Amino acid sequence: MIIRTKTLHTCAHCGKEFRRANRKNDPPKFCALACSNAYKTVQPSRCHPDKPNHALGLCISCYYRRYNTTLRDDPSKYRRELRLRKEYGITQVQWDKMYEVQEGKCSICLGRLHKFRGIGGHRAAAVDHDHGPSKRVRGLVCHVCNRSRVGKNTVETAKRLLAYLLLDFDGRNL
Numbered sequence: 001m002i003i004r005t006k007t008l009h010t011c012a013h014c015g016k017e018f019r020r021a022n023r024k025n026d027p028p029k030f031c032a033l034a035c036s037n038a039y040k041t042v043q044p045s046r047c048h049p050d051k052p053n054h055a056l057g058l059c060i061s062c063y064y065r066r067y068n069t070t071l072r073d074d075p076s077k078y079r080r081e082l083r084l085r086k087e088y089g090i091t092q093v094q095w096d097k098m099y100e101v102q103e104g105k106c107s108i109c110l111g112r113l114h115k116f117r118g119i120g121g122h123r124a125a126a127v128d129h130d131h132g133p134s135k136r137v138r139g140l141v142c143h144v145c146n147r148s149r150v151g152k153n154t155v156e157t158a159k160r161l162l163a164y165l166l167l168d169f170d171g172r173n174l
Contacts, residue, residue, distance in 0.1 A: 109144070
C-alpha cells in the first residue's frame, strides 16, 4: 500500500502554508489568485502618477491619444498603412504618388485603376513587386493583371510568350 503525503508550500505574498491543489511540476508560489494579483507591483505612469503604467511610461488614455490616433479615427486606413509598410516597404503617400505617375492606369493592360475605398466598391490597385531577394516595387496593376498576366509569369515564360505571339505560323495552311 502506497501512502501519498501532500507537501505544504508557503505563500510568497501572505506567508500562509497551503497544500497544492493542482498536479503540475512547478511548485506554486501563492495560496490563491487574490494573493498572486496583490503581489504584482504596478508602476505608476509618468503622465498621471495616480494611474497605472500602460506602455512607454504613459497611462492608457494618454498612450492611445498620443500614439494611436489613426487607429482611433479610421481602423481600416491604419491596417492598410501597416500592410503596405510590412509587405512592400512603401507608405500610403508613395502608393498615391505611383497612382498619379501612372495616371490611374494599369501598367500592363492600360485599364482604369481604382483607389482604396474608391467609388463602386472595386478592388484597389495591386502593388506589383518582385518576390525575389530585391523586393523591388515595380508599380501598380489591376487585379486581373496581377493574378493572371504578371502573377503566373516569369521572365522566361514572358519571352516564350512574346516569341509565340510574333510567329508567322498559320494553322489554316496545313
